[in-house]
Amino acid sequence: MANVVVVGAQWGDEGKGKIVDWLSERADVIARFQGGHNAGHTLVIDGQVYKLHALPSGVVRAGKLSVIGNGVVLDPWHLVSEIETLRAQGVTITPDTLMIAENTPLILPIHGELDRAREAAVSVAKIGTTGRGIGPAYEDKVGRRAVRVADLADDATLQARVDRALAHHDALRRGLGLEPVDRAALLDALRAVAPKILEYAAPVWKVLGEKRKAGRRILFEGAQGALLDIDFGTYPFVTSSNVIAGQAATGTGIGPGSVDFVLGIVKAYTTRVGEGPFPTELDDADGRRLGERGHEFGTTTGRQRRCGWFDAVLVRQTCATSGVNGIALTKLDVLDGFERLRICTGYELEGKRLDHLPTAADEQARCTPVYEEMPGWAESTEGARSWADLPANAIKYVRRVEELIDCPVALLSTSPEREDAILVTDPFAD
Numbered sequence: 001m002a003n004v005v006v007v008g009a010q011w012g013d014e015g016k017g018k019i020v021d022w023l024s025e026r027a028d029v030i031a032r033f034q035g036g037h038n039a040g041h042t043l044v045i046d047g048q049v050y051k052l053h054a055l056p057s058g059v060v061r062a063g064k065l066s067v068i069g070n071g072v073v074l075d076p077w078h079l080v081s082e083i084e085t086l087r088a089q090g091v092t093i094t095p096d097t098l099m100i101a102e103n104t105p106l107i108l109p110i111h112g113e114l115d116r117a118r119e120a121a122v123s124v125a126k127i128g129t130t131g132r133g134i135g136p137a138y139e140d141k142v143g144r145r146a147v148r149v150a151d152l153a154d155d156a157t158l159q160a161r162v163d164r165a166l167a168h169h170d171a172l173r174r175g176l177g178l179e180p181v182d183r184a185a186l187l188d189a190l191r192a193v194a195p196k197i198l199e200y201a202a203p204v205w206k207v208l209g210e211k212r213k214a215g216r217r218i219l220f221e222g223a224q225g226a227l228l229d230i231d232f233g234t235y236p237f238v239t240s241s242n243v244i245a246g247q248a249a250t251g252t253g254i255g256p257g258s259v260d261f262v263l264g265i266v267k268a269y270t271t272r273v274g275e276g277p278f279p280t281e282l283d284d285a286d287g288r289r290l291g292e293r294g295h296e297f298g299t300t301t302g303r304q305r306r307c308g309w310f311d312a313v314l315v316r317q318t319c320a321t322s323g324v325n326g327i328a329l330t331k332l333d334v335l336d337g338f339e340r341l342r343i344c345t346g347y348e349l350e351g352k353r354l355d356h357l358p359t360a361a362d363e364q365a366r367c368t369p370v371y372e373e374m375p376g377w378a379e380s381t382e383g384a385r386s387w388a389d390l391p392a393n394a395i396k397y398v399r400r401v402e403e404l405i406d407c408p409v410a411l412l413s414t415s416p417e418r419e420d421a422i423l424v425t426d427p428f429a430d
C-alpha cells in the first residue's frame, strides 16, 4: 500500500511520535495536513532527542521529503526557530527536503495574543487552548482575511492582506481592551521572515500528485486526536481544524482515493489536556497511578494530563469517522500491576443505554459511563515483542478492545523504544 494516514483516535497524546517515526523511515514523503505548532512530537533516534511541533517527523531522516500542507496553520517565526534548533542538532533541512504549501495560512503574533486574551477573559468558559493562536488563525482563514505563504512574495499584496486582517482585528481588540495592532511593526516582521519561508514554498498539491503517480510512499502525519476534531470532537472543547483522516486529502490537495490505509493511534487508557467532557476521567488513586506510570505531561505546554479508563465507545466512534483500517495500541505497559481494569462499553442517560456519545453538551454532561471489569495482570508487558511475551490477561484485554471498537490491532507498542512492538499488519505492506 502506497499511502498511509496516521490519526490520533482519542484526545491527542496517544504516542503518535514513535509510530510515525517507525513508518516515516519507510515512507518517501511525510506530510502534515492540519493543526500547527500546538502539536508536540518527541522522537528519539540513536539516542538523540528531537522535539518537533510544526515540522513533519520526516525532517530528521535523510533522503525524505517533508511537506507542510495547506490544511496546517503556520507560525513562520516559530518554524524558522524550529529549523534552526534542528540544524544545531546536525539535521539538514533544505528546499529539497522541506516544502510548504503556498496556500498555507500564517499564524501572526496577533493570533496568539487573541487566543490568550480570550482564554484569560472571565466571562467565557475556557477551552484550555495551547495559547499558540491556532483558533484565531483558522478563523481568519475561513473569514477570508488570512495572510498566506504566497502573499509574502509581493509587498503590495502583503500590505493589502494585512490591512484586510487588521480591519477585523483592531475592532476585536478594542472590545477586549487591547491596543490596536502596530501595522508597521507587523509588516516589518513579515518582510524579515518572508525569504526564510519562501525558499520552501511550493505547489504541494502538484508535487504530491507527481509523487503518487511515481509510486512513492506518502505518510500523512496527523496531529492532535479525533476527539478534538472541529466537527466530530467534543465541541467547543476542541481544536480548530478537522483532525479526522478525511482531512489528509483536503489538507494537502491529494484526492480521497489516494489513501490506502488509515492507522488510528490508540492509548490503552484515556487522557485529555485542557477543558471539556471526559466521561471516564478518574479523580482517584487509579487516575494518579495512570498519570505517574504514563508520564502524562504535555509536550507543548507541560500541563498535567487528565487520566481515565479506556473508553471503547469513543474509540469506536473515532474509528468510524476516520475510516480506521487498523489501530496501533500504545502504552499497554502502563496498565501493568493493576488488580482490575475497567473499560467503558456504553453510557447511560436517564435510564437509557447509549452506544455513542450524544452531541448535545447537556446530554454529554448527564451521561454516566457503563463499565465492564476485567482482571489485570501482575507481570510486566514492557518491551514485549511477541504475543508469547504477554500475560494471558493482557492478551484478553487487547482482544476485548478490538471487539468493542470494531477494529483490529495492526500494531502493539510496548515501550517508547522503537523495536518494542508487536506487528500484526504492516500499513505499508502490499
Ligand code: IMP
Pocket (backbone or CB within 6 Å): 011, 012, 013, 038, 039, 040, 127, 128, 129, 130, 131, 132, 133, 134, 135, 223, 224, 225, 228, 237, 238, 239, 240, 273, 274, 275
Ligand atoms: P488549541 O489547538 O491550542 O486551540 O487547543 C484546543 C484544545 O486542543 C485544547 O484542549 C488543547 O489542550 C488541545 N490540543 C491542541 N493540541 C494538542 C495536542 O497536540 N495534544 C493534545 N491536545 C491538544
